[in-house]
Amino acid sequence: MTGKALGLAVVGFGGMGREHVHKLGGEADFQVTGVFDLRAERQDLARKEGLHAYGSWAALLADPRVDVVLVATPNDSHATLSIEALEAGKHVICEKPVAMNTAELDAIVAVATRTGRIFTVHQNRRWDDDYLTVRRILDDRTLGRVTHIETRVQGSRGIPGDWRKLARHGGGMLLDWGVHLLDRLVFLIPGPIVKVYCRLHFPTGEEVDEGFHLFLTFGDGRTALVEVGTRHFQTLPLWMVLGDRGTALIHDWNLQGQMVVVGQDEGDAKPIVAGAGLTKTMAPRSEAGEVRIPLPVVKGDVGEFYRNVAAAVRGHEAPLVKNTEVRRILALMEAAFESHRTGEAVTFEAEA
Ligand code: NAD
Numbered sequence: 001m002t003g004k005a006l007g008l009a010v011v012g013f014g015g016m017g018r019e020h021v022h023k024l025g026g027e028a029d030f031q032v033t034g035v036f037d038l039r040a041e042r043q044d045l046a047r048k049e050g051l052h053a054y055g056s057w058a059a060l061l062a063d064p065r066v067d068v069v070l071v072a073t074p075n076d077s078h079a080t081l082s083i084e085a086l087e088a089g090k091h092v093i094c095e096k097p098v099a100m101n102t103a104e105l106d107a108i109v110a111v112a113t114r115t116g117r118i119f120t121v122h123q124n125r126r127w128d129d130d131y132l133t134v135r136r137i138l139d140d141r142t143l144g145r146v147t148h149i150e151t152r153v154q155g156s157r158g159i160p161g162d163w164r165k166l167a168r169h170g171g172g173m174l175l176d177w178g179v180h181l182l183d184r185l186v187f188l189i190p191g192p193i194v195k196v197y198c199r200l201h202f203p204t205g206e207e208v209d210e211g212f213h214l215f216l217t218f219g220d221g222r223t224a225l226v227e228v229g230t231r232h233f234q235t236l237p238l239w240m241v242l243g244d245r246g247t248a249l250i251h252d253w254n255l256q257g258q259m260v261v262v263g264q265d266e267g268d269a270k271p272i273v274a275g276a277g278l279t280k281t282m283a284p285r286s287e288a289g290e291v292r293i294p295l296p297v298v299k300g301d302v303g304e305f306y307r308n309v310a311a312a313v314r315g316h317e318a319p320l321v322k323n324t325e326v327r328r329i330l331a332l333m334e335a336a337f338e339s340h341r342t343g344e345a346v347t348f349e350a351e352a
Helices: 014-023 042-050 057-062 075-087 103-115 130-140 173-188 303-313 323-340
Strands: 006-010 030-036 067-069 092-094 119-121 145-156 194-199 211-218 223-231 239-243 246-250 257-262 273-274 276-281 290-293
Touching: 006 014, 006 057, 014 030, 014 303, 030 042, 030 057, 057 075, 067 075, 075 092, 075 103, 092 303, 103 119, 103 323, 119 323, 130 173, 130 239, 130 246, 145 173, 173 194, 173 211, 173 223, 173 323, 194 323, 211 323
Parallel strands: 006 030, 006 067, 067 092, 092 119, 145 223
Antiparallel strands: 145 239, 194 211, 211 223, 239 246, 246 257, 257 290, 273 276
16 A cells, blocks of 8 residues: 555445445555445444444535545446535445446546546456456466357346336346446457347346346357346356367356366267267267366455555556446447347447
8 A cells, every 4th residue: 555545435335335344444545434325224334333424425525534435325326426426526436337328427437537536336246266267267278269158147036125126226137247247258258249139037027137148249259148047046157168179167156167178089979879869969078088177266356456446546557447348338238238128139349
């Protein structure tokens, strides 16, 4: 850390606001000055946890000790709160999804530019171990040329019974989890995304999407499947990465999984009996014909996000999470919603 700690106030002391306060406790760059939540019980909880609870949003903004405001409220309030904080001369960290649409984000960025303040988004899952491990697999080229990536999260509990179920608050799984999965995927397959095809799912009839399948085609012909489900009582692996020489599977957040790559040349396979027929194509390889390799596990440190924001506020570094990156993903989700609405694949970016 260089210089004195930056004052940071949190608006929205729900699950994520509280998590930020706990994490920031370990970061010397920041001193939490207090929190503000619309609900009295959350204000009480903050006080019980030894925090200052501002009497109002205006009081938080008027506190000269506050250098940075962290917005951790439901999605539909991100734009208004971020703009008001920037207008008050504060830097802003905003929770994901940054806003309800690209028009809202453009309005925020215009104010950040005019006021000369940092505005960045908490895309914390760029520091997840599973994602960083997939990045390492691609960097090491262990699987040969990667041609297709599947990234997914699946649970069975449905959407939590809060604002996440309501369209007017920006609920639904594409905005909630989709934003994380897409934000990371585009670093794995660089270049334009030419086509987007999406089906949203409503298995229990909620008003917002409870899950989705999203299929992307990149400019170089590579493809990706992004999948979120909240009604899956059995689940598929978090990641499947297909290369021309091997396959990687990561099953869960404990990083169970492995890579299997091609071994000795076995020539043509002998047919096996499969179901009511014979197959050579799907015959398994022999032991010598494949090599099992442990995952090159990479451990992430999400503290890097906060330390980078502090360095950006002090003018030493550019924000790691760039507004251009965040805008591209928001536009991609808009294309996905359009694809669901029309039932057609949507052309997204021109081929390079
Ligand atoms: P939550 O419902 O637990 O908490 C939101 C809090 O904001 C509530 O206590 C509510 O009273 C308060 N609030 C609402 N409007 C307000 C306003 N105008 N002013 C002050 N307080 C207000 O929700 P959550 O799970 O904490 O989610 C909050 C944000 O964090 C969402 O944008 C969500 O997408 C994001 N989030 C991010 C991650 C992540 O890993 N990055 C994880 C969970 C949630």
